[in-house]
Each structure stands twice: as structure tokens, then as C-alpha cells.
Amino acid sequence: MQNDGRRRARARAGLGIALLCVGGILSACASVGPAAWDHDLMARKSMQLNTHPDLMAALEHSYFSKEGASGGRSFVGGGCGCN
Amino acid sequence: MALVTVIAMVSVGGHVAHAAPSAALDLSQYHGKVVYLDFWASWCAPCKLSFPFLEKLQSYYAGRNFVLLAVNVDHDRTKADAFLREAGSNLPIVYDTTGGIARTFNVKAMPTSVVIGADGRVRYVHSGFFPDQMPLYEAHISELLNAK
Numbered sequence: 001m002q003n004d005g006r007r008r009a010r011a012r013a014g015l016g017i018a019l020l021c022v023g024g025i026l027s028a029c030a031s032v033g034p035a036a037w038d039h040d041l042m043a044r045k046s047m048q049l050n051t052h053p054d055l056m057a058a059l060e061h062s063y064f065s066k067e068g069a070s071g072g073r074s075f076v077g078g079g080c081g082c083n
Numbered sequence: 084m085a086l087v088t089v090i091a092m093v094s095v096g097g098h099v100a101h102a103a104p105s106a107a108l109d110l111s112q113y114h115g116k117v118v119y120l121d122f123w124a125s126w127c128a129p130c131k132l133s134f135p136f137l138e139k140l141q142s143y144y145a146g147r148n149f150v151l152l153a154v155n156v157d158h159d160r161t162k163a164d165a166f167l168r169e170a171g172s173n174l175p176i177v178y179d180t181t182g183g184i185a186r187t188f189n190v191k192a193m194p195t196s197v198v199i200g201a202d203g204r205v206r207y208v209h210s211g212f213f214p215d216q217m218p219l220y221e222a223h224i225s226e227l228l229n230a231k
Contacts, residue, residue: 035182036191036192037190038158040126040157040158
């Protein structure tokens, strides 16, 4: 009888933990993106992926002309491998 | 819902009231009136489009049981003030630099207008501003003003 009680308690605890995990996983993606009133923060220069476009262009140029490598940041060309 | 107390600064008639950096927006003072809360930001193009309409509402319903409050959600208040100067607006402005009021009203888009009835309950929420829906926005206000 005592073992049955323990088993049930363990099952309940397990179920509770499982529900908590599922709840955690589901709520993890509940809020995606900035709030409507925070869009001005996202538009700041410091929030851009490329904060120094001139420097990035120079780096791209040196990769292209000296390292023989280019791309990786955008889709260019037709897939012929000639650029 | 009628009572919203958050940190905000209030200006009326285009003049900014710097005296109260932690003044509260207490909607209970407008009980018995239809309140049109318009959430806007200086970076939002449709908000710019909506301002002439808001000005029109303000003047059209003057003298009625109607209050229009434009809640600015810019983090940088100077941008909001520049926008207002450019627009030449005389609307009563509530500054919500932390987004506290916007969060309370669950604002999802810019601009958003919340129309609160005389009983203090939120009756309509207009998400975004669409010029072709201006008659509908006005109809909502008229309906609440004419409600017994």
C-alpha cells in the first residue's frame, strides 16, 4: 500500500515537472521581436548588424582581391562560381 | 483599467510641463467622459498621417464629454518635441518614455488608439491608422458619446 502511494506521488511529481518543462518551452517563444514602442531603439545605428558600412566595404574588397574570397553576407551571382 | 498610474510627464497646449517628472496619468479624473488615448511615436509614418485627424477630432468634439490624450512613446523626448513643433500640434501630450502606459494597454502596433467609454472601460482599440477607416473611428466616438 505504501509503495503504491509513493509510486503515485512520484508519478504526480513527474507529471508536474513534465508540465513545467512543456510550459517553459512553449512560453520561450511567446514574445518574439521588440515591443511596438521599442522600434526606435532597434533602428539605432548601434543596433545595426553593420555599424560601419565603409569599413565593411573595404574589408570585403580586400577579401575579394587578396584572399580570393567574397560573399557570405548576401546572395549574389547565379551559382556558376565565377564571382 | 480606468486608473493608470505610471511615470509620465504631461504637457497641454503644446507647452511641455517640466515641473512634474513623475506626474501620473490618472484616467479616473476623466470618469464620465469618453477618452481617446492615441499612442504615437516620432519615427512612425502613419502617426504623422494621423495627427491632422486627431486635431480634427479634438476641435470637432470640443465642448462635449470628450478627452483626447496623445501618448508619446519615444525613448528620446527631444525627437517627440521636434515632431510636435513640425506638426504644429496643440494636442495634450503624455510622455511615456518607458512604455509603461503602452504596456498597460497592451499596445501591439504604432499608432494605436484606445477608446474608453464614459464608464471607464476600454470599448474600442484601433490598431494602426488607416485613412479610409476614419469614418469608423468617428462612429465609435459618437456612439460612446451618445450612449446613455
